[in-house]
Amino acid sequence: MSDNREEQVDWQLMIKINEREKGLKQLCVGAVLFVAGLLILAAGVIYGLRETSKPTALYQAAEDDYAYARVLYMSESFAYYDQMEGMQFYLAFDSILQPAVICLHNDDRESFQPYIDNFFGLSAGGQMEEYMALGYAKPFDRELEQYAMEALYEVYGLESNGEDLTDLFQDYFDGYYLQIGTNRSAFRFFQIAALCLAVGLGAIFLGMIHYRAWTDFLKELESQGNPEVLAGRRQSPCLVGMLGALLGAVMGGLLWTVVGTLSSYKFLNFWVGIIIYFLSYSIYGFWRQREELIRYIAALVCSLMSIAAATYIQWTWIYYSDANGGVFGYIPLERVLRELTSYVTDSDWKLIRFEVIGGAILVLVGFVISLSTFIEDKIKTHRPKTIQKNSGGIAEKAKAVQTLEERES
Numbered sequence: 001m002s003d004n005r006e007e008q009v010d011w012q013l014m015i016k017i018n019e020r021e022k023g024l025k026q027l028c029v030g031a032v033l034f035v036a037g038l039l040i041l042a043a044g045v046i047y048g049l050r051e052t053s054k055p056t057a058l059y060q061a062a063e064d065d066y067a068y069a070r071v072l073y074m075s076e077s078f079a080y081y082d083q084m085e086g087m088q089f090y091l092a093f094d095s096i097l098q099p100a101v102i103c104l105h106n107d108d109r110e111s112f113q114p115y116i117d118n119f120f121g122l123s124a125g126g127q128m129e130e131y132m133a134l135g136y137a138k139p140f141d142r143e144l145e146q147y148a149m150e151a152l153y154e155v156y157g158l159e160s161n162g163e164d165l166t167d168l169f170q171d172y173f174d175g176y177y178l179q180i181g182t183n184r185s186a187f188r189f190f191q192i193a194a195l196c197l198a199v200g201l202g203a204i205f206l207g208m209i210h211y212r213a214w215t216d217f218l219k220e221l222e223s224q225g226n227p228e229v230l231a232g233r234r235q236s237p238c239l240v241g242m243l244g245a246l247l248g249a250v251m252g253g254l255l256w257t258v259v260g261t262l263s264s265y266k267f268l269n270f271w272v273g274i275i276i277y278f279l280s281y282s283i284y285g286f287w288r289q290r291e292e293l294i295r296y297i298a299a300l301v302c303s304l305m306s307i308a309a310a311t312y313i314q315w316t317w318i319y320y321s322d323a324n325g326g327v328f329g330y331i332p333l334e335r336v337l338r339e340l341t342s343y344v345t346d347s348d349w350k351l352i353r354f355e356v357i358g359g360a361i362l363v364l365v366g367f368v369i370s371l372s373t374f375i376e377d378k379i380k381t382h383r384p385k386t387i388q389k390n391s392g393g394i395a396e397k398a399k400a401v402q403t404l405e406e407r408e409s
Contacts, residue, residue: 016217023210030203037196044189051186052134058100059174061137069102069178070094070130073119074112078151079144084323086339089144089177091151093119095130101140101148101177102133107335108180137176144177145169181331187324194317198254205251209286241288242298248283249302252276253310260314260355261321269314270358277303277366296374300367307359311352319343 052066061067072095077088086106092115093099104112111131118128140148149165152172252275260269281299288295319340323331344352 016214019210020214023207026203026207030200033196033200037193040189041193044186048186058178065137067137068132068134069100071115071133072130074115079147104180135178135180138179241284244287245280245284245298245302248280249306252279253306256310257314261317270355273359273362274366276306277363296371303363
């Protein structure tokens with residue numbers, strides 16, 4: 001019997017050593033990814049500073065070049081983007097009245113307001129100096145060309161009579177307009193860095209879980225022969241379990257965000273909901289080491305909160321990526337958070353509701369499955385025991401183990 005117990009301990013030891021090795025590898029990979037993310041983020045900052053150090057004149061720029069346009073007069077806005085009403089188009093004129101089109105956000109309008117006032121003769125007197133507006137060269141589309149020509153005709157006091165003026169566009173404007181903003185290209189570095197940081201943190205969390213399994217096993221071996229110590233160690237505070245449930249939900253929410261932002265089929269995202277629940281449920285049980293009803297309730301609440309938060313982060317990231325990867329120049333995160341609701345379209349809202357409701361339903365499915373198992377186990381525990389005829393010698397084995405333990409003590 002002593003040999004059997006030693007073999008069992010050796011077998012458990014081998015499993016826990018594998019857990020430890022797995023945890024160490026995950027910790028190393030997570031640390032490397034996290035450091036790589038920080039380095040890539042720093043490289044993006046350096047690249048952005050380098051990119052914006054030498055702007056090109058707008059009339060000499062190619063598409064997406066960092067460029068400048070000189071502004072002495074500027075009209076009121078004449079057009080805006082459908083999805084971003086805050087991004088307005090203006091006519092700008094330099095000291096020789098050469099027209100150009102610039103696009104800026106309402107947040108930046110204050111810097112240009114004196115030149116709008118100067119255009120309408122409302123400036124405070126004295127000759128103003130030209131302002132060097134900085135941004136990125138962006139191509140016109142035919143609709144914007146028409147709007148720009150109509151605005152120019154209005155400034156010149158000419159009648160367009162609703163005709164297509166785009167054939168005359170090249171006579172007045174260069175090939176690109178100026179999108180006010182900085183460091184747009186550095187955003188690509190930030191995307192990669194954020195992914196590395198997120199995956200790195202996930203690997204670190206998993207490594208901590210696997211490595212903790214090893215340390216708990218060592219403590220359990222040390223506690224053998226002293227049941228009071230072992231029982232005391234397993235009675236961790238409920239707060240520890242709650243933190244475990246929250247950690248599991250955060251890890252699942254991170255997966256939800258990554259899948260939602262990287263997948264082209266966002267309607268598949270809600271399947272992550274059941275993973276979020278079981279991560280929260282499992283880590284609570286791993287840290288608390290106790291079966292109790294609060295475990296299931298905590299996992300349910302944390303999972304639903306995680307889905308709501310992860311969905312918000314997911315669509316913030318989608319907006320941030322689309323805005324900075326498209327024609328809007330560089331959009332600060334603060335502006336993204338402020339204008340998220342105006343960016344999300346009706347079809348996006350339908351998809352968001354579908355994701356959240358679908359994820360919540362799957363969380364409830366996981367809750368019902370795990371809770372039913374818990375209730376079933378409780379019923380079995382309190383059910384009167386019956387003696388089985390074919391016990392397979394369990395009573396004899398238990399008696400032998402008890403005798404052996406008494407001799408060892």
